[in-house]
Amino acid sequence: MDTINSISYPVIFKDTLTQLVNFIEQGNYSRFFILTDEHTGEHCLPLLQERLEHLNNSYDVIEVNAGEESKNIDFCAGIWKMLIDFGADRHSLMINLGGGVIGDMGGFAASTYKRGIDFVQVPTTLLSQVDASVGGKTGIDFDNLKNIIGTFTQPKAVFIEPAFLQTLPQRQILSGYAEMLKHGLIQDAAYWSELKGADINAAPAPELVYQSVAIKNKVVVDDPFEKGFRKCLNFGHTVGHAVETYSLLNDGSKHLTHGEAIAIGMICEAWLSHKNAGLTTDELNEITTVLNNLYPRYELDETCHSVLHSLMKTDKKNQNGNINCTLLNKIGECSIDHICTEEELCDSLRYYAGL
Amino acid sequence: MDTINSISYPVIFKDTLTQLVNFIEQGNYSRFFILTDEHTGEHCLPLLQERLEHLNNSYDVIEVNAGEESKNIDFCAGIWKMLIDFGADRHSLMINLGGGVIGDMGGFAASTYKRGIDFVQVPTTLLSQVDASVGGKTGIDFDNLKNIIGTFTQPKAVFIEPAFLQTLPQRQILSGYAEMLKHGLIQDAAYWSELKGADINAAPAPELVYQSVAIKNKVVVDDPFEKGFRKCLNFGHTVGHAVETYSLLNDGSKHLTHGEAIAIGMICEAWLSHKNAGLTTDELNEITTVLNNLYPRYELDETCHSVLHSLMKTDKKNQNGNINCTLLNKIGECSIDHICTEEELCDSLRYYAGL
Structure with a gap:
């Protein structure tokens, strides 16, 4: 349980900060840059900087505002500008120290600066450790669409440090937990069973994080550019995604975390799976109960259906205007490219609303 | 002389518009988009649209302003927005119909939209046909730096149509001619000799364009990510580049074309080659005479040296703050990674100024 080999890079779970420092030392980089936000700058950066003290390499810290609202082209341009001003050349290294926003946007900025400089991911939230850390997706939001602009670019390495999870609020832990539950649902029934009984008030055991990364990694290694089965991760x-975007756009409602929104999405798509893909009534009930108990309720009345449907139509996995869903055949097994109609999708929202 | 096979795609020289239409028909694209500027929209698009009339596929035209000033993140965002508004999905195709700005920016927009959609290049200027058409470099200017943001992404095909060159002003022909002369200088003495005696008042014969693409292609296929010898193209x-940027920034002077600036750069770097890399006095004189006769003079007095040197320091091929040049060992042969000092570079500018 030390290292997982991904597409072209290692995901490191043991002695991560020491190994990160070794990576920097051995990489012969002209200089390096640490991208943080105010949270990771306060809680995570000091742990890393302690280890960097004896290094000869000079580095600079680039801090952006925390939160999905920062993940746009203006903040990305700010990172590019800092790289230019700090004299970053093609032999520079970017260290993305943070959650999904830092990893996605830092990866995009690095993959496009001077047509690409090396970067490593140091995910600091549970969500980014189990989800964004492998797969090579970089991106920013644009025109109110999540990750609509980005690249497939692999990091040089990923460092998963359990200590960073200790400072996370419970709501952030729960957000990451949703992706772990998804990994169980789409690929591993035993893992789902183990997780649904776990204590989710604290950070999960490192073994559980490792298992989630291993499940996701197997999928992305087989399909790095999301031409086929990788879409299973879209369950x-x-x-x-539509519910998440809706909650961010709609000032009247509270903003959902990614995991809270995905939990709602999984309930709706479990209902669609029951209707169209063979998921049994018992399994649907089990999934619904587990997720509905873990995650807060969110109001989705009829008035928001047309907005949500419009948002779903912008999904990157759609083709020819049809909305493509990944559905469960049973717990632990799924299939991709199920075309769902507007009526079916609205009915699934009604199922959630009626719980 | 029909097709050159590049990194992962063909460069097509014969029946190009017919072959482009075949490519679209066979590609099973959900829809396609033609990126133009007002010049190619007027002079080149009608030739293509004639051929598209019988196609069933629907398409949209996206037009941006012509000129290097448009090659920035704002115009790129405009292209992204149009793609979203037109409902472009991952199975869409972008056809970049234009010169270097259209090809570079259209390639960047396509390579980052939904993490990458297919694009083809249809270069319409001599410069873009012999230079930007192969190699997979996409990019935009940012913070007054040319192509500082971009990706290495290969097009699906390149279509080189001689008819488009017939509508080009003489100054644009001459601009492309500079890159062709460079191809001879760095790789093929016989080609240099043939070119220096050619009539450059008209578009060059298709065979000469083919030869230039063949020389460049051989270099980029061996080194797609510019880790080593591809830097020879930087002669x-x-x-x-510094002179070109200077001429664009400096309102008091006229704007140089890329070729006009590169011709000055080649004279300066031929002088550096004579000093540091073995180029003989006779060869230096020959290169200087040919280029100085073909291209207009440009004033570069002492006052601009420090600005030019600062601009040179931002070159993407530099490392550890040193300025890396590609120099000629003799006509038809070059070597990369010559570190040149500020004094040497300024002396080379003085050599040009003193002609």
Whole structure:
């Protein structure tokens, strides 16, 4: 349980900060840059800087505002500008120290600066450790669409440090937990069973994080550019992404975390799976109960259906205007490219609303 | 002389518009988009649209302003927005119909939209046909730096149509001619000799364009990510890019074309080659005479040296703050990674100024 080998890079779970420092030392980089936000700058950066004290390499810290609202082209341009001003050349290294926003946007900025400089991911939230850390997706939001602009670019390494999870609020832990539950639902029934009984008030055991990364990694290694089966990771995300965006756009409602929105999406898409893909009534009830108990309720009345449907139509996995869903055949097994109609999708929202 | 096979795609020289239409028909694209500027929209698009009339596929035209000033993140965002508004999905195709700005920016927009959609290049200027058409470099200017943001992404095909060159002003022909002369200088003495005696008042014969693409292609296929010898294509560009940017920034002077600036750069770097890399006095004189006769003079007095040197320091091929030049060992042969000092670079500018 030390290292997982991904597409072209290692995901390191043991002695991560020491190994990160070794990586920097051995990489012969002209200089390096640490991208943080105010949270990771306060809680995570000091742990890393302690280890960097004896290094000869000079580095600079680039801090952006925390939160999804920062993950746009203006903040990305700010990172590019800092890299230019700090004299970053093609032999520079970017260290993305943070959650999904830092990893996605830092990866995008690095993959496009001077046509690409090396970067490593140091995910500091549970969500980014189990989800964004492998797969090579970089991106920013644009025109109110999540990750609509980005690249497939692999990091040089990923460092998963359990200590960073200790400072996370419970709500952030729960957000990451949703992706772990998804990994169980789409690929591993035993893992789902183990997780649904776990204590989710604290950070999960490192073994559980490792297992989630291993499940996701197997999928992305087989399909790095999301031409086929990688779309299985999209379970819960067709509806979930739309609900998440809706909650961010709609000032009247509270903003959902990614995991809270995906939990709603998984309930709706489990209902669609029951209707169209063979998921049994018992399994649907089990999934619904587990997720509905873990995650807060969110109001989705009829008035928001047309907005949500429009948002679903912008999903990157769609083709020819049809909305493509990944559905469960049973717990632990799924299939991709199920075309769902507007009526079916709205019915799934009604199922959630009626719980 | 029909097709050159590049990194992962063909460069097509024969029946190009017919072959482009075949490519679209066979590609099973959900829809396609043609990126133009007002010049190619007027002079080139009608030739293509004639052929598209019988196609069933629907398409949209996206037009941006012509000129290097448009090659920035704002115009790129405009292209992204149009793609979203037109409902472009991952199975869409972008056809970049234009010169270097259209090809570079259209390639960047396509390579980052939804993490990458297919694109083809249809270069319409001599410069873009012999230079930007192969190599997979996409990019935009940012913070007054040319192509500082971009990706290495290969097009699906390149279509080189001689008819488009017939509508080009003489100054644009001459601009492309500079890159062709460079191809001879760095790789093929016989080609240099043939070119220096050619009539450059008209578009060059298709065979000459083919030869230039073949020389460049051989270099980029061996080194797609510019880790090593591909830097040979940079001959004339360390000084030339700085002079070009200077001429665009400096309102008091006229704007140089890329070729005009590169011609100055090649004279300066031929002088550096004589000093540091073995180029003989006779060869230096020959290169200087040919280029100085073909291209207009440009004033570069002492006052601009420090600005030019600062601009050279931002070159993407530099490392550890040193300025890296590609120099000629003799006509038809070059070597990369010559570190040149500020004094040497300024002396080379003085050599040009003193002609």
